[in-house]
Amino acid sequence: MRLSSRLPQGFEPNALAASLARLRAQGQEVLDLTVSNPTRCGFTYPELEIRQALSLPSVLAYDPDAQGSRSAREAIAAHHGHGLRAEDLLLTASTSEGYGLLFKLLGDPGDEVLVPSPSYPLFEWLARLEGLTARPVPSYFHDRWHLDLGALEAAVSPRTRAVVVVNPNNPTGHFLTTVEWAELTNLCAQRGLALLVDEVFADYALEVADDQLATALLDLTPSCPVFLLSGLSKVAGLPQLKLGWIAVRGPGAEDALEALAFLADQYLSVSAPVQAAAPRLLELAAPIRTRILGRLWTNLATLDAALAHQPQLSRLPVEGGWSVLLRRPAVDADEACALRLLEEASVLVHPGSFFDLPGDGHLVLSLLTRESQFREGLCRIFPWL
Ligand SMILES: Cc1ncc(COP(=O)(O)O)c(C=O)c1O
Incomplete structure (x- = not known):
């Protein structure tokens, strides 16, 4: 069957995704500092009210x-x-x-x-x-x-x-x-x-x-x-x-x-x-956003406290959104660095090149990560950077 030329040539996962799948298949616990799915981040949602909203008579x-x-x-x-x-x-x-x-x-x-x-x-x-x-x-x-x-x-x-x-x-x-x-x-x-x-x-x-x-x-x-x-x-x-x-x-x-x-x-x-x-x-969204914003600020403060002891590392200002860019000495390709952090420290971060950040000096972390995981993840990766 001939497929449209608009599609990719292949669907192989990149090296980072392949390594992550392998580690997880081996039962290894990986700290994911890239989570962008808020339903997987331990937020308390107004569950009952959300369910009620989805069961109004008009849904039929x-x-x-x-x-x-x-x-x-x-x-x-x-x-x-x-x-x-x-x-x-x-x-x-x-x-x-x-x-x-x-x-x-x-x-x-x-x-x-x-x-x-x-x-x-x-x-x-x-x-x-x-x-x-x-x-x-x-x-x-x-x-x-x-x-x-x-x-x-x-x-x-x-x-x-x-x-x-x-x-x-x-x-x-x-x-x-x-x-x-x-x-x-x-x-x-x-x-x-x-x-x-x-x-x-x-x-x-x-x-x-x-x-x-x-x-x-x-x-x-x-x-x-x-x-x-x-x-x-x-x-x-x-x-x-x-x-x-x-x-x-x-x-x-x-x-x-x-x-x-x-x-x-x-x-x-x-x-x-x-x-x-x-x-x-x-109507229910405002308190959910407040909780998310609280998480973003807490993780940013945790990162700043940790960076105070790491003169070789810094972060870029975060005007808005759910991510922070960590700057590191670009001693190797950022994809190689992310792979090393995954395989040696069991922590998943995104290399800046996934988002077309120039050079190799950026890693992208999600500020949405649960506070304890974020703290633990930083402790594990800093010795490798
Ligand atoms: C900038 C931006 N736009 C859109 C989306 C996707 O939003 P949706 O879930 O509504 O497709 C994302 C997802 O992370 C995003 O980062």
Whole structure:
């Protein structure tokens, strides 16, 4: 059988994943400092209330609306504020599905989208599976992360249709500044590009700067089309419920929403129960986020206390999100380093190169890890760094 050329050539796991599978098959306990699944991190959820929300009588009704149920959209609009209306929203089964719909909406096969680098590694495939090419545009670190507007402008080609930014970025934690936002929207307006803003982590601002753009929704009348993506995965720490959304603003928003509804209508992938439960789930989300934020701060403090005794190591500022970048002397490839930590110290960390961080001097740790595991993991890896 001939498979689509959009797919990878093979599906072999990388060396780190293969080694992890082998160790686990041997029954070895591995401390995972990469966990990004909040349901596996020992948080106390309001279980009863979540179950009740998912057993409302309305979960038995099926009245599909391609844009998503009005009541869910109203609750999401109220959650965001900043003048967002139910009619500006379209529901999806995840942010990833949101990207798929937007790439179908905006591009023809062979077109390009500019994506941030470093960033989380799904863009290449999400774009490619829609017949598009993702062109990474590097950000750079100088005291803090910066968008390279010059590089972005230089990367725009006649085939470019959209620019993707992640605010705050995963894993760098970079929030756009208000100046970067103004320059970015101007560039997109001038070059006829759409701007996709992934704000799944926007509720998790940590070491904030005065000039940071807390959310793209602060711009009520952007000069270019803006598609903001978010979802319950991070907003409520409930990835298993599979509810994401796209908010649309700026020139052409109404037409874009009509076309997005047409695309969504071909799948109708968002389940009725999660739509019925969404208003209540969003009410329950605030205390869940508070617990997650508490965990992030505690682990950051643990890391800082541990780093005080490790002059060869440091960390980058964490403006927001669930990850921290640990900086180490780049004496070997970061993948080799991660493999060594797994095999010698039984601790899983991600090498920076998994996220396209430049050089070999970064390891990525998840601040979502249970506090005791995080502390123990640091104790185990530091002697090897
Ligand atoms: C920046 C970013 N966007 C989107 C997602 C995926 O979100 P969802 O579960 O809604 O597909 C992730 C997952 O970690 C992410 O890091």
